[in-house]
Amino acid sequence: MSVDHTQEAAGTGEETAVQAAATVRTYAVAPGVRLNVRSGPGTQYNLVRVLPEGVRVPIYCQTSGTTVSGPYGTTSIWDLIDSGEYVSDAYIRTGSDGYVAPRCG
Numbered sequence: 663m664s665v666d667h668t669q670e671a672a673g674t675g676e677e678t679a680v681q682a683a684a685t686v687r688t689y690a691v692a693p694g695v696r697l698n699v700r701s702g703p704g705t706q707y708n709l710v711r712v713l714p715e716g717v718r719v720p721i722y723c724q725t726s727g728t729t730v731s732g733p734y735g736t737t738s739i740w741d742l743i744d745s746g747e748y749v750s751d752a753y754i755r756t757g758s759d760g761y762v763a764p765r766c767g
Contacts, residue, residue, distance in 0.1 A: 688718040690755045692733040699747045703727025703740035710747050719743040723766035
């Protein structure tokens, strides 16, 4: 993540969470999955990009959104992986069915 990218959008709780996370753990995306990244915590939000297979993502904070079923269960938890970029936690191997990062907000 680019520091300049984070500073451009400073001011909201989401960007503050990204800035505050100096050292963030990364998590694997489910094997064989090209994961949609959305502009908000739900499938109704715009598609920002698609992650390639085999990547790891940081989770800066998590929030509730659209319920999604994936390789790691059914959940309404969405992970902020960069400023304005969310993925469903159903596709991220966190080792937990609950929250593993602070709530966005």
